[in-house]
Amino acid sequence: MKFVAGRLVQMVLVVLSVTLLAFAALNFLGDPLFNILGPIADEASGPEFDEVRAQARADFNLDEPFLVRYGLWLGDMAQGDFGRSFANGTTVSSEISRQLPVTIQLMIYAQLLSVLISVPWALWSASRANRFVDKASTVVSFGMLGIPVFALAVVVFWLFAVRFDIFPTRFDDETIRTRLVSMFLPAMVLAVPLIATYQRLLRTDLISTLQEDFISVARAKGLPRWRVLVRHALRPSLFSMLTVFGIQTGALIGGSLIVESYFAVPGIGAGVVEAIIRDDFPVVLAVVVVVTVIFVIVNFLVDLLYSFLDPRVQFDG
Amino acid sequence: MADASTIDGSTAFEVIDEPAPPSVARQLGLGFWLSSAFVVLVVALALLAPILPIADPDQTAIGGRLEGPRPGLWFGADSTGRDVLSLTIWGSRISLLVGFIAIVIGFSIGGTVGIAAGYFRGLFDKVVSFIFVTLLSFPALILAILITTLLGRTVLWVSVSLGVLAIAPVGRLARAQTLVFAEREFVTAARILGASDRRILVKELLPNVVIPMSALALLGMGIAIVAEGTLAFLAISVEDGFSWGRQIQDAGSSVRDLEEGPHAALFPIGVLFLTVLSLNYAGDRIRDVFDAKELQL
Numbered sequence: 001m002k003f004v005a006g007r008l009v010q011m012v013l014v015v016l017s018v019t020l021l022a023f024a025a026l027n028f029l030g031d032p033l034f035n036i037l038g039p040i041a042d043e044a045s046g047p048e049f050d051e052v053r054a055q056a057r058a059d060f061n062l063d064e065p066f067l068v069r070y071g072l073w074l075g076d077m078a079q080g081d082f083g084r085s086f087a088n089g090t091t092v093s094s095e096i097s098r099q100l101p102v103t104i105q106l107m108i109y110a111q112l113l114s115v116l117i118s119v120p121w122a123l124w125s126a127s128r129a130n131r132f133v134d135k136a137s138t139v140v141s142f143g144m145l146g147i148p149v150f151a152l153a154v155v156v157f158w159l160f161a162v163r164f165d166i167f168p169t170r171f172d173d174e175t176i177r178t179r180l181v182s183m184f185l186p187a188m189v190l191a192v193p194l195i196a197t198y199q200r201l202l203r204t205d206l207i208s209t210l211q212e213d214f215i216s217v218a219r220a221k222g223l224p225r226w227r228v229l230v231r232h233a234l235r236p237s238l239f240s241m242l243t244v245f246g247i248q249t250g251a252l253i254g255g256s257l258i259v260e261s262y263f264a265v266p267g268i269g270a271g272v273v274e275a276i277i278r279d280d281f282p283v284v285l286a287v288v289v290v291v292t293v294i295f296v297i298v299n300f301l302v303d304l305l306y307s308f309l310d311p312r313v314q315f316d317g
Numbered sequence: 318m319a320d321a322s323t324i325d326g327s328t329a330f331e332v333i334d335e336p337a338p339p340s341v342a343r344q345l346g347l348g349f350w351l352s353s354a355f356v357v358l359v360v361a362l363a364l365l366a367p368i369l370p371i372a373d374p375d376q377t378a379i380g381g382r383l384e385g386p387r388p389g390l391w392f393g394a395d396s397t398g399r400d401v402l403s404l405t406i407w408g409s410r411i412s413l414l415v416g417f418i419a420i421v422i423g424f425s426i427g428g429t430v431g432i433a434a435g436y437f438r439g440l441f442d443k444v445v446s447f448i449f450v451t452l453l454s455f456p457a458l459i460l461a462i463l464i465t466t467l468l469g470r471t472v473l474w475v476s477v478s479l480g481v482l483a484i485a486p487v488g489r490l491a492r493a494q495t496l497v498f499a500e501r502e503f504v505t506a507a508r509i510l511g512a513s514d515r516r517i518l519v520k521e522l523l524p525n526v527v528i529p530m531s532a533l534a535l536l537g538m539g540i541a542i543v544a545e546g547t548l549a550f551l552a553i554s555v556e557d558g559f560s561w562g563r564q565i566q567d568a569g570s571s572v573r574d575l576e577e578g579p580h581a582a583l584f585p586i587g588v589l590f591l592t593v594l595s596l597n598y599a600g601d602r603i604r605d606v607f608d609a610k611e612l613q614l
Contacts, residue, residue: 013447014450017447017451018455021451026467142594143594146593146597148590148593149547150547150562154565155583158569158575162572162576169572250457251456253456254457254458257458258547258550261551262570273551276462276553277552281466284466288459288463292456296454299454
């Protein structure tokens, strides 16, 4: 319990400092009004722009001292009021609630694919440790780790959507089936580095688990090899993989910016890239905060789950 | 069928009487030297780009539209007939420069702060560790975007934003390494001899921390190059700079261009991939060889 409370306090502190840092960036790096409005802030003149400017000043409480401003903004954020986009007048929360589910689906899809591929692969190579197939698969996974996501996206798109017409070149949202099919390539691109990471970690852990006495006992009982691997060796070997699960969520968030933009998936990643390009800072700020908070919470939950699965973690703090 | 040797194939922990440990150069292996040679080649081409006998990268219609590779136009031409090889060489300049500056920033700040935190401990260490945790709590790309959006998309600020990303991971490693070495006898001995903190830090700790960090520097350089490429690919890197990311985005974004001439995208992708892979592999080898030596102590 003490561990949970400690982690909880740390999580709240991290969320506060992340939001403070992001908000301070908006306020102190350059003119805040310009950051919020973009070029409208000083170039355009006329009564309608004066109104927009007054609105922006009021929305971000620019006449208050910084800490008051931060407090008011944080309060709004906590209530789900992320402000509005001055570029197109929509509220940021409506944009986010439309885009976030798509991104979450994409991430779950990618995680599912990577677990489905990496676990059998790790079992297969660990059971043949240091033989040719294992060495070859180590080389392959090393290569998979090195491929930049954006380069992989182009190669995969060219190969499977252009050269061989297996997947559509456009995102198709009509039915669940077409959605799953057109999300396959983006999800697969996101999954490739994850597959390599999981395979390497799980393989190493499996190899050391397979040296344990209880495995020899299971073998001595005459259990078939696959049964020993899956029923006895797999579960105690999953911890390292679980620890990086949370960290990998951060990589997935970065990756989703790339694949969503490239494959035209209407998620939060593509949305934020568009917002950056049109200098729409309120949207960028809101997405940064939302995404970071989700990331911090996922890592917190993974830590909890980890200490639940392996009680020793509590004593190490 | 299910004999023990199938599981117990690993010989990693067997104690073997070795005559003399092979030289470091030999231990690093052929792959390390090939990777290093490739990185050196890429860096040399980038530095020499202005005096190399290659076409002007901005010159269009050198080849036909998306013309395939041929002698004299080894990487083919892109959709406006520019020389892809020349674009790739010129594009490497920003990619490598940003990667290099980012690593210098990350290591000088992260390394110094990390070593100091590991050595002095106390409140300073607590504050520094918390800052590291906070920095690591941002999804990396998001933090880079936040900084570049606000500060402007110049070579300097893109490098700074990627350098900031490197501070926390580098700082944590430096701190952890310092914690290990600060407890060792030679540090205690130096302290008893009356060495100042500064002397201990610079003469005793720094040399021991620098070697494992150099492995991280190579890995980090690869990561920074990919990160710059990613920003450029998303059109949010250096505003009018041309780097690998931008080149790949230019050539890889239109279905029609990919259909007619995928080489314009695939060549720079290949070079980028080999560069990153070489940096990763060289870094990995240094770490492996160094770790093994640590165990022998």
